[in-house]
Amino acid sequence: GAGVSQTPSNKVTEKGKYVELRCDPISGHTALYWYRQSLGQGPEFLIYFQGTGAADDSGLPNDRFFAVRPEGSVSTLKIQRTERGDSAVYLCASSFSGVQETQYFGPGTRLLVL
Amino acid sequence: SQQGEEDPQALSIQEGENATMNCSYKTSINNLQWYRQNSGRGLVHLILIRSNEREKHSGRLRVTLDTSKKSSSLLITASRAADTASYFCATEPNTGANSKLTFGKGITLSVRP
8 A cells, every 4th residue: 555554443352451553564664663642732753763772752641652663664652551641642653764754644543441 | 642733623615715824833843744634534735844945836826934933824715615624734844754743633614605
């Protein structure tokens, strides 16, 4: 596909469960970003990958959140022991090389923790 | 934390009118980007303006950047009902190789037919 894709589109889970959110970036893009957007707010940065490595994970709120990008393409955001406050839209973006590049966003995954 | 502050928070105009939205930020930047979002889902990139640029155009969009005032404006000319959306400014910091974006809270634009 031409754009960034994310699966699932929607995820409903129960408090305490584990969830995985997937992001397929634009082919050839080395930089990949995860953001989280709460209702009525702008997206907030979570983590940035350059290739396979996390260049900046300062936005992850706590150690329940973890992300991987093992082959430098697809990335998975993992949330353990979900809490109701984790409910938000999780957005993934990619750019060709990182600095001074346009970031292209996927449609997001809407996570609802009951 | 959110660096960008958009102004106004909400804007309602008649189709055909121009819409002007403003953004202020706090720290030194590499560039500033404007995005549009419909229905709280994916963001659509509109325009990127670098710190050494003062004005850029793209179709009906005009963006200005004043780094001395740490502010930017987005002008949409001859607005259409389809322009109804939320608009966000986002800044890339001037801190070496980190390209994470910091977004404002957004402006809700309503264009009445």
